[in-house]
Amino acid sequence: MSTTNGTASEKTIYLGAFAHCTSQQEVEICEAGAIGVDSDGKIAFIERDIGDIPAYELCERQQGWEKAKIVEIKDQGFFFPGFIDTHIHASQYPNSGIFGKSTLLDWLNTYTFPLESSFTDLAKAQRIYARVVNRTLSHGTTTACYYATVHVEATNLLSDICLSKGQRAFVGRVCMDQLSPDYYRDESAETAIQATEACIAHVGKIDPKHHLITPIITPRFAPSCSEGCLNALGKLAQQTGLPIQTHISENKSEIELVAEMFPSSKSYTDVYDKAGLLNAKTILAHAVHLSPEERALIRSRDAKISHCPASNTALTSGAAPVRTLLDEGLTVGLGTDVSGGYSPSILEEARQAILVSRHVAMVDGDAAKLSTEEALWLATRGGAKVVGLESRVGGFEVGMDWDAQMISLDVVSEDGEMDEAENKGPVDVFMWESWSDRLNKWFYGGDDRNTAAVWVKGRLVHTTPKYRG
Amino acid sequence: MSTTNGTASEKTIYLGAFAHCTSQQEVEICEAGAIGVDSDGKIAFIERDIGDIPAYELCERQQGWEKAKIVEIKDQGFFFPGFIDTHIHASQYPNSGIFGKSTLLDWLNTYTFPLESSFTDLAKAQRIYARVVNRTLSHGTTTACYYATVHVEATNLLSDICLSKGQRAFVGRVCMDQLSPDYYRDESAETAIQATEACIAHVGKIDPKHHLITPIITPRFAPSCSEGCLNALGKLAQQTGLPIQTHISENKSEIELVAEMFPSSKSYTDVYDKAGLLNAKTILAHAVHLSPEERALIRSRDAKISHCPASNTALTSGAAPVRTLLDEGLTVGLGTDVSGGYSPSILEEARQAILVSRHVAMVDGDAAKLSTEEALWLATRGGAKVVGLESRVGGFEVGMDWDAQMISLDVVSEDGEMDEAENKGPVDVFMWESWSDRLNKWFYGGDDRNTAAVWVKGRLVHTTPKYRG
Known part of the structure; x- marks a missing residue:
């Protein structure tokens, strides 16, 4: 799915929550978003609240995106811009x-x-x-x-x-x-x-x-x-x-x-x-x-x-x-x-x-x-x-490149026990947290285990077992 | 191997490097150590340099330890006292x-x-x-x-x-x-x-x-x-x-x-x-x-x-x-x-x-x-x-309890590639580091992935796939 010049070759819709900074003081969190990334790795559209629309319907209502690949958030988490x-x-x-x-x-x-x-x-x-x-x-x-x-x-x-x-x-x-x-x-x-x-x-x-x-x-x-x-x-x-x-x-x-x-x-x-x-x-x-x-x-x-x-x-x-x-x-x-x-x-x-x-x-x-x-x-x-790339990376805007990471947060089991077979990362979400609190828990407690996948210009450049599984 | 009163039931010899603090300013690092822990979870003997002695010979030269269980360090690492x-x-x-x-x-x-x-x-x-x-x-x-x-x-x-x-x-x-x-x-x-x-x-x-x-x-x-x-x-x-x-x-x-x-x-x-x-x-x-x-x-x-x-x-x-x-x-x-x-x-x-x-x-x-x-x-x-337990925990001394962790550090492959199937933890050892440098790399870069196993009073209370694998 990737080419050597570092761009994606397949239209892809990224589905689920996303968060990014809209000003120095504000993080926008969209709980049910959809971001379409074209074959050049550029963001073509952003939907901020798709509600319960199934993926196939979403593809059909965007002209030319009927056959787009769908990438969904794993577990509880969100897409976030790549770090610089x-x-x-x-x-x-x-x-x-x-x-x-x-x-x-x-x-x-x-x-x-x-x-x-x-x-x-x-x-x-x-x-x-x-x-x-x-x-x-x-x-x-x-x-x-x-x-x-x-x-x-x-x-x-x-x-x-x-x-x-x-x-x-x-x-x-x-x-x-x-x-x-x-x-x-x-x-x-x-x-x-x-x-x-x-x-x-x-x-x-x-x-x-x-x-x-x-x-x-x-x-x-x-x-x-x-x-x-x-x-x-x-x-x-x-x-x-x-x-x-x-x-x-x-x-x-x-x-x-x-x-x-x-x-x-x-x-x-x-x-x-x-x-x-x-x-x-x-x-x-x-x-x-x-x-x-x-x-x-x-x-x-x-x-x-x-x-x-x-x-x-x-x-x-x-x-x-x-x-x-x-x-x-x-x-x-x-x-x-x-x-x-x-x-x-x-x-x-x-x-x-x-x-x-x-x-x-x-x-x-x-x-x-x-x-x-x-x-x-x-x-x-x-x-x-x-680095002089503010028009291309650092946030999610139409026309910008898809330089992004999928943040994945695990939910604490009802009995509090941990799955010792798989190390799911250090952040524990109980599901009563607000989205802002989840963001803070990731911020203060997260590590590379919570970065399930990474894209640069639409190309998938890093994955974890969690993303692939 | 454990009983409900929190003590080990089996004599065990812990084999490999170990490190612990001998004063406020000093960490002793023994590269080829052996620590014998009796069935009450207490340290019975400590050997600081066993050289290349095979495990069975070590068991035989300690009277009463012929049938002891052997637990060896995985990958590059060392035993360290449990944290308080x-x-x-x-x-x-x-x-x-x-x-x-x-x-x-x-x-x-x-x-x-x-x-x-x-x-x-x-x-x-x-x-x-x-x-x-x-x-x-x-x-x-x-x-x-x-x-x-x-x-x-x-x-x-x-x-x-x-x-x-x-x-x-x-x-x-x-x-x-x-x-x-x-x-x-x-x-x-x-x-x-x-x-x-x-x-x-x-x-x-x-x-x-x-x-x-x-x-x-x-x-x-x-x-x-x-x-x-x-x-x-x-x-x-x-x-x-x-x-x-x-x-x-x-x-x-x-x-x-x-x-x-x-x-x-x-x-x-x-x-x-x-x-x-x-x-x-x-x-x-x-x-x-x-x-x-x-x-x-x-x-x-x-x-x-x-x-x-x-x-x-x-x-x-x-x-x-x-x-x-x-x-x-x-x-x-x-x-x-x-x-x-x-x-x-x-x-x-x-x-x-x-x-x-x-x-x-x-x-x-x-x-x-x-x-x-x-x-x-x-x-x-x-x-x-x-906590008033300085005579029992916090270091490795004969008569103290085996409250310990096995620290495991992975070695960077020759080509620098990572095994994406298994997240081996954040510390990268190149094997030219001194033991003191390895300790510092763990200190500044390590996390729970490097704590492969944990014992309290000789009882195994936590393991990771790395320890079990």
Whole structure:
């Protein structure tokens, strides 16, 4: 039922409850919906209340959909837009959960660079990258912004894997020509640019129209790039119109380091701005300690922010003031930041976004608290805006792509006993809950077991036994 | 293989790696261990390095163990002590994840009291309590301190269920004779005491020696108990020698309320102390905002603290200063505080303990950070001290009970593909990790799928398909 260009070949009607964010504060839940997806993977129609109409009648009343395939919700559950991970280091995945009490700069040297440098080994790269893409798909991530490593071949392999598995991906070859260990760095700004161009050319061959895969220009972060390298990458971005991803203002020592290394820049943000790396296609990860002036500059350039709460807490980087960022009109999405973050799940990241906002609220007051609706908005619509795909993914609208997950929730048996033969996932629904309460139970308690199936552009890219059974 | 008094009937040797905390800062990991458990469920011997000895030879060299059953680690993994949940409201389980942006006092009225009051319905109580015990066992919780409701019959049902499923439990009938809704409260201090005595008597019948089940005296928290009620419960504790559980200093509004309601007491802690409710068998949940004087008083009475980080963050109660509590010599364990906490998993709670300690460190400095080892210590040895069972559970020592879980970690296939037929859990091991790194991967990434089997007093009380397969 799928083709290699990542689109569905069969008209399909998705039947049952669906939920998606209609604004930053609101989740719309339609209990008896029907969404028709055409053979290009685009949403052709949405019915919000079909009542008790049997499936065949529904097919007949939509002209041209008489022979459409029907996909129904399993158990109690709902369709939900796929998640967007706006910041994940695919190459660091094997280190998930390994950081001890370290903070950013020693963590890089102790855990990260040794692992990343080993991606000269393509068999190892295959094993890790295939697992990352399988895992993120299983968690409902339909779009991911990946950092790979400095290695061209391994980075191209990651693009190949995303394309073949059908995940929408921005794949970045990491540039770092200074302040990095001798065993793991670009020789010069020139070689960094050449290698980046080679990765761009590879995607040009495998997915020339960027249906699924887009190369993304990736200066690791200011301290590991010379001004020459940053300027050349800024020029490349301008020439190609490609997106940019990098890190900003994650940790206080890092900020001091940037101030020392770039004395002619007014701020960390200004370093990127001066190099032509701050524009509407720039994704800035972390943004924990930005000054008001930096936030204003980011806003004036319409650059985007990837909020990575799990990582920021795990590495004691700080608590990003998301409410302030949103109130000031900045565009924010979520990033797992594996392996600074310990989980490849955007659902877990959304929970952490709420929990971190509670810690901000303990200091700054209740207004800082994010709601479940807002966290889900960041995970879908917000992320879509961060990657510039808000007209195509992140919600259910006619004309948008079917990037979606089927959420399945099990009902507690009358005697409370569990079926030990099949692990049905951690969420227990008693069926007296409102739909909003069910959504919250999934939000706070759910995991990949509740993501029964995942589609990208209408193509089925992940299933669980529950979906197939 | 199990008997109704919750003990094993067969000598068993547990073979393979095991890990446990040997101090607050250290986890001992034995890669090739063997632990012999006698027919009473007690650890009879521990071998720390058996090398390549085949199982039959091991049986033969231990006199009297020639016919012992052998239980071997499945996949890559290790035996670990069962977790101890020192604070969980069994009756609130259906509300897990449902709290919106509320804080303690409005959360009680909006979500909690309406649910708890419905436990007059015993079929409903059966459904909920059976599910809670099944779930907590599946997460490796071998000992739990439960709050039930005010209802005697439903509370007794919870004791019955814990006993029959083989979970070690402290079961508390909740006392609340004031400042509670008319539809859900004790009529008077006298009826609160009578009902508590009825629950104590029930456990006296089903488990007279408290092999598994111990009644626990449970004033809900100071604001919902009159001084008469608190004093009477203090007297009952003195007469019976039974443990006590209650809440303390969770939320600033609650603390103000206590100060208003008990003007003759010097502090929240002093309210309990005056009533004879502060002794070495008292478990105080939360302890977020204690003054130095209160901490000194708690220490002088040797009362214990249940740290509930997930709940404290979710309800924006505050961040408990665990490092300070530990440095001052207080005894601390972990509590899920379902459903102020959103998860029944102590592993998740241990992660949250670390993350909350990072937020404390952002304000108070790096010394506040808890390590993985310390969080696991709180989840096992610390919890055991909190419930007064440190000589019997929480670690692996000769003479202690076999309250344990088998942790199973899957190895990533060479091509990185996943077996979609069987959900093997979220932790990916590549086999180049040290044992310490594997432990951390489980700690940060693991869930109930990694708890392949659970034993209490040598009795197998939970298994997964992985264990049985």
